[in-house]
Structure formats: structure tokens, C-alpha cells
Amino acid sequence: MHLSETATTGYFFLAPWLVFAPVIGLLVNIIFGGRFSEKVIGTVASLASGASFVVSVLLAWSLAAGHGAAVTVPFLEWIHIGNLELDWAFRVDSLSTTMMLVVSGVGTLIHIYAIGYMHEDVRFKGDPGRFRRFFVFLNLFIAMMMILVSGDSYLMLFVGWEGVGLCSFLLIGFWYDMDTLGRPSWANSNAAKKAFVTNRVGDFGFLVAAFLMFWAFGSFQFDEVFEAAHAVAPGVIVAITLFMLIGVAGKSAQIPLYVWLPDAMAGPTPVSALIHAATMVTAGVYLITRSAELYTLVPQAQYIVAMTGAITALFAATIAVGQYDIKKVLAYSTISQLGFMVAAVGMGAFVAGMFHLVTHAFFKALLFLSAGSVILGLERGHHHAEHSHHEQKSKGKGGKSKVEGGHGAHDRHEEVFDPGDMRNMGGLRKTMPVTFWLYMIGTLALAGIVPFAGFWSKDEILLDASLHYPTVYLLLSIAAFFTAFYMGRQIWMVFFGEPRHEAAAHAEESKPIITAPLMVLAALSLLGGALNLPFEGFHQLGHWLEYTLHEVEALPLDLQVAGISTLLALTAIFLSWLIYGRNPLKAGQPDPLKKPLGFIFTGMENKWFVDEGYFAVIINPFKRLSYFLADVVDWRFWHDWFHETVIAGTYNWLSNIGLNLYADQKGIDAFANWLGTATQSLSATLRKVQNGFVRSYALSVLVGVVFILGYLILKS
């Protein structure tokens, strides 16, 4: 390689290390991890992910040096059949590097956080052996996500798409033999199964889209597809984009396939932050942005995408209001925010969508990880409280109420403590101050308060919607209002008021290894808006993505839209203060919204009975159909009747008559028996010769000799 070529190629040759750095990390942990201490395992995994981040930075830098011209780094031949040439190539352009930076950057922070988090989690759950497995899965996820964002064809993207789905399944079911509270149950593995099966429904849509693409364009390669797309009928593009939307709905948790994401909270909290908030679920948004050239050709499909996103955003936000689990609230919030992004990319505001994706990755990861810190703090408090209880009991043992004490201990074992339930929290502001402030920053960013990152990105989406899609604008504004409200509710319930459980009263702050990555994320949540400020000359992300996406609109700040959204957010937070902050919830008191809202709150609390509806409409009939197919069709008809009676019966009859009676008994048996009898009778005859008289033997020798000699003489 000579000098000028080196200069133009930059660090692009490093692209495969995006995938291989985490792969090496996971291999090291698989092979040698058994002898490593937890710290070494975590360091190896974090370094592997960090190496990926360094490569991403170098790629972005090289790309910027080359003025954003997309570079394809061929890696190896994969499938060559006829005209189809599929290679594993790394596509480095401004869109994919943006995703790489988010995935590996946030991913590395979460790796570091997970060292501290999993150290405690595996001990609370009582199986420290799974520490290593967690980091192997986490590295595998980073590798798969890198394949997804760096692939240069839809099929390579699909490989990563399925890979992250697998990692999601593995990590949701990480504590597969217990439920979220650590009791033996299959709840977690059922949640994993639900996520996987729901994603399969979406993948089916993606696959159909890919098949249609191949049928229409004869290629999966991004550039070739986009070039050919202009030449085919719009109907085909509509079909492709809408089938792709099914895939997006599955992976990015949009209506109607969002149901898996809340259940996915069964996974450890770093997983919820990394996979189910910051990165994997945004793969759908990335897919639509990547296919921007297809979507912009068909406004009908764009409208459907935008409406799907907007409705999801509002719908999920209403459910989040009625949840009590700290992570469930964030899960529905994630669905809602993903709705914002999908709506944005559906409207053609790809930069706004990607901007929100990036800022959301920062503040939602921050929120989830802080929630993890809260949960751990409560677990510690719970242990602490239990411990002091035991001490008290042993002190009072000599006293009078031995029976009562025993009874009390029995009760305590009956009551299962849920460290994620906000009704058990309260007043954590004093016991966990660092986590409180970090959570506060995340909340303000999510609620869209100036100048936090979420404000700028959400506002850009709202502004775009207000210009082109009034309905979407209305829906998203209401969703933004709910967002601020449920986040306010969460803050008041978790951090303010008085502790509603002794675990909350004894909660302890987390160690620096947990809070340090959170501070980085908090800084990003605070300053992330600077990526794309709506002022002249500050649209960096827009210009960056313009290298890949064409016709990027750089909108100026619209004070009316920004003002309305800020006002809505502030009103919502004030309202939440009126309801939850002014009179803090008491232990055992029902939610104050329950009474005034009545059945509406019951609906929110129970997720609008969507799961039950799916069970009634799809899953139970499907189960009945499967039972019918398995029992009646397969077992009774196919197995019992067709196989046993028809095939086996006919065969038995045929073999009995044709083969057994005639061929076997009268043919082979008869011959074998005759052979036996003949041998017997022959030997009976021959036995008489062997009479034991030496002289008769001598006679036969003589006769034999005479005979042979006679023959020899007469012959010549």
C-alpha cells in the first residue's frame, strides 16, 4: 500500500474489528473466564466493547477526513449463487458510524456499570456463577449489533437483526429459573419466549420485505436497491416498506407488537438499559432511516409509519401512568419514545428521528441504570433491615414474646419484597442523593425541559410534525404531556415523601463503579442537545447525516412549538406534584388517581388489557388450534388411524399372507427343514458303516486300494 492510498483510506481497514473485538472478548471470557475473578471478567468485556468504541471513533474520524463519502470495506465472500453475490462488507457512512458510536459508547458505559451491578445482583439472586455468562452475552450483543449497523446489505443487516434478537432472548431469560422477585418460577423464561416469538412475527415481515426486494431488484445491497427502486412500480415499494414496518414494529416495539418490551424488563437492569432502551430497540428506527430512499418514494407508507409511531407514543405513555414497577414505567416510556422516533422517520424527518435516537440512548440508559441503582439500594436496605430484625429478635429471645417473635418471622418469609415496586419506595432523595440527582437529570431530559438533550430532539420532531402532519403533532404533544406527567409521578413517588417500606428507609447509595458511568451518561443527557441545536450553524448532526441522507431540512427554532411543548411539560410536572408531591403516598394507600379516573385508571394499570386481548383473540384460539392439530389431526387421525391402521395394518396383512404363509413357511422353512431331515437320514445310513469292527475297516481299505489301483492301471 503506497502513501497516497493510506491517506485516503484512513482507518477504514479497522472496520471488521467493530465485530471482532467483542467476539474476542467473549471468547476470552468463555475459555479462560473460569479462572478469572469477577473484576477481570468485567474488565475484559468492557475493554472489548471499548475497543469497538475506539474503532468507531477512528472510523468516524476517517469519514470526516474524507468529507463523508461512504466507504464499503469488503471483508469476505458469503453467498455466491448465480447472479446473487452477497458478501460480508462493512458499510461506513455517517449514518452507520452514528449508530456505531451510540452502540459501542453507551454499550461500554453499561459494561462498566454492569461490573458493579451484576456483582451484587448475582449475590442477591444466589448464583454468582452466572456473572461470567452475563458478560459473554453482553459482548455477543455488541458484536451482533455492530453487524446490524455496519452491514452493507439488507441480508447482512438481517443477520445482526436476528443476532440481537437472540441476545435479547438470552438476556431477558438470564434468570430463567425464577421470576423477577427471585422466586422459583418460569416467569422470566416465559418473558424471554414472548419477546422471541413476538420478534419472530416482526422478522417474518422483514423477511417478506427482503424477498420482495430480491424479486423486484435482484439484490439486497443498499445502493443497488435504492438505485433500482426508482424504476419499479410504487405498489411494490409500498409493499416492501409496509412489510418492513412489521419488522420495525416487532424490533422497535410499536403497536401492535410492542407487548414483549414491558415483559423484557425481566432481564437484569443493564440489559434493560442497553438492549431494551438504548440500542437494540432502535434498530427499527435505524432500518427505516437506512431505507429512507425507499420510504420517501411512497408518501402513503410514510403516513402509515408516522401514524403507527404517533399512536404508539400516546398509547404507551398512557399505560406508563398506571404502572407501579419502576422499570415497567421506563419500559412503557421507551415504547412511547420509540413511537416518537418512528413517527419522526415516518414523516421523513430522518435527522430528527436519529437525533432523538441518540439523545434517548443517553437519557434512557441513564434512567434505567439509575433505576437499577435504586433497586440495588433497596435490596441492600432490605438486607440491612432483615439483619437488624434478626439481631433484635435474638436480643429479645429471653423475653416474654417468644411465640409472637416466631410468628413474626414466619410472616416476614411469607411477604415477598419487591425492590422494583415504587409503592415500596419513597424518600430515597436523602438515602441515595447521587442516584437522585442522576435520575433527576434523566427525567428532565426525558420530559423535554430546556436545555436538556431530550428537549432539543423532541422539539425537532414536534416541529416537523407541526409543519406537515397536524394529527401526528397533536398525538405526539399529548404523549409528551403524559411523558412529563408519569416521570414526575415517578420522581415524587420514588425520591420524595416518606419511606413506605423499611427497605427504603435503610436504602444505601451505590458504589462509584455504578455511579461513575451514570455521571458520564448524565453529562451526555445534559449536553447531548448540542449535537444538533436548531440555530444557524449548529446543525452538526444534520450536516453529518446529510452525507448519507439527501435533502436534509435544517429547521430553525420555532418558539411557538417549543413554547407549547415546554408549557405542556411544565404543566404536567406541576400536575404530578399536585397529585403525588404535595401529599406523598402513604404505605398501603392506593394511587390517588384511582378514584377520580375510575375505570380509566384501571385500564392504564392493566395495560388496557392488551395482553388479555391478545390471549383471547390470538393466543388461545391458536393454542386450541394447535391442540386440535396435535391431538385430533396428528395423533388420532395421522398416527392412530393412518399409520397404525392403514399403513401398518396393510403391511401386516400383506406380510402375513404373502410372505409369512407362502414365501416363508412353505418356501424357506420347508427347504431348511428338508435340508435337516435329509442330512439326518443320510447320516443314519452312513453311521452303519462305522460298525466298530476293525476287520471290516480293513476290508474297506482293501476295496478302496484295489479300486484306486484298478482305476490307475486300467486308465493307462
Added chain:
Amino acid sequence: MIPVEYYIILSAILFAIGVAGVLVRRNALIIFMSIELMLNSANLAIVAFSSVLKSFSGQVFVFFVIAVAAAEVAVGLALMVEIFKAKHSIDVDQMNSLKG
């Protein structure tokens, strides 16, 4: 000089007598004697040919036959003695314990 045919005829007669003796007699000793007769009839034929052909190899052969016959008789008589000890008889028709 006596022609060689005479020797052959005598030899054949002796051999036939020996064969008849083996086949008809039941006394083991007599059978042994008949076998000796057959061997010596063969010896007679061999030396007769040897003198006709002016070759000594026939005479050497006969010595070998005599030696083998002597050895055979030694083994055979020993067997007879043992059989007699066991059965108090040397009738070959009674030596039939191995018949099928």
C-alpha cells in the same frame, strides 16, 4: 537264474494270504503275523526288482521296511498287552468301543 516273474507271483500269493489273514482272523496276534507277511511279500518284490535292475537302492529300502515293521510290532504288541490286561481277550471284534 530264476525269472523275475516267479518272485512277483510268489510275492503276490504271499500278499494275498496276508490280506486274507487280516480280514478273516480275529486273533490280533494272527493279524499281526499276516501284516508281517504282507510287508515281507512287498520286501520280496522290492529285492527281486533290485536284483533285476542291478540297483542297491531297493535293498536299502527293504532294510528300512524291516526296521519300520519291527518298530510297528513293538508298538503293536505293547498295545496288545495293554488291551489284554483291560479286556482279558485279544479278539479284535470286541475292540469296538469307538463305533458311531
